[in-house]
Amino acid sequence: MAKTNVKSTARIRRKRHIRKKVFGSVERPRLSVFRSANHIYAQVIDDVNHKTLASASSIEKAFEGYGGNIDGASKVGKMIAEKAKEQGVTQIVFDRNGYLFHGRVKALADAARAAGLQF
Numbered sequence: 001m002a003k004t005n006v007k008s009t010a011r012i013r014r015k016r017h018i019r020k021k022v023f024g025s026v027e028r029p030r031l032s033v034f035r036s037a038n039h040i041y042a043q044v045i046d047d048v049n050h051k052t053l054a055s056a057s058s059i060e061k062a063f064e065g066y067g068g069n070i071d072g073a074s075k076v077g078k079m080i081a082e083k084a085k086e087q088g089v090t091q092i093v094f095d096r097n098g099y100l101f102h103g104r105v106k107a108l109a110d111a112a113r114a115a116g117l118q119f
Contacts, residue, residue: 015098022095023047031080031112031119032095035104039067042080042108044089054083073104077111084117091118 024030024047034041041057056079058067063079066072084092092112099105113119 011098013098018095018098022093024093024095028091028093029053029084029089030095031084031092031117033097033099033105033108035073035099037068040073040076040104040108042076042112044080044084044087044092053087053089054080056080056083068104070104070107073107074111077108078115080108081112081115081117085115090116094119 022030024045026046026048029044029046032043032045039058041059042055043052044054045052056076057063058065058072058076060079063072063075065075067076084090094109096105096109101109109119
């Protein structure tokens, strides 16, 4: 019998619980965050039309630095806010994707708020 990763299973359970309530509309799309050990990714998603309006990550060519720390997450938060504002998005719903609102996830959210996104 195969063992399952308890941490990832718990995160997926939390993610499902959060996604029951968090829904991105045309007026307020959803800012979804995914973090891995070395990188962090963010997407602005319109759930009504099933479209990704903007995306930013620490693996893009425009990104300089390391995405596995708070500084990298702050840079990605600033990048996603700028790209979202280019698309005309100023208000969003934040989807932490089952991660605790702490560390890199919080740094990304704070940088996006500082760059002009409201949530």
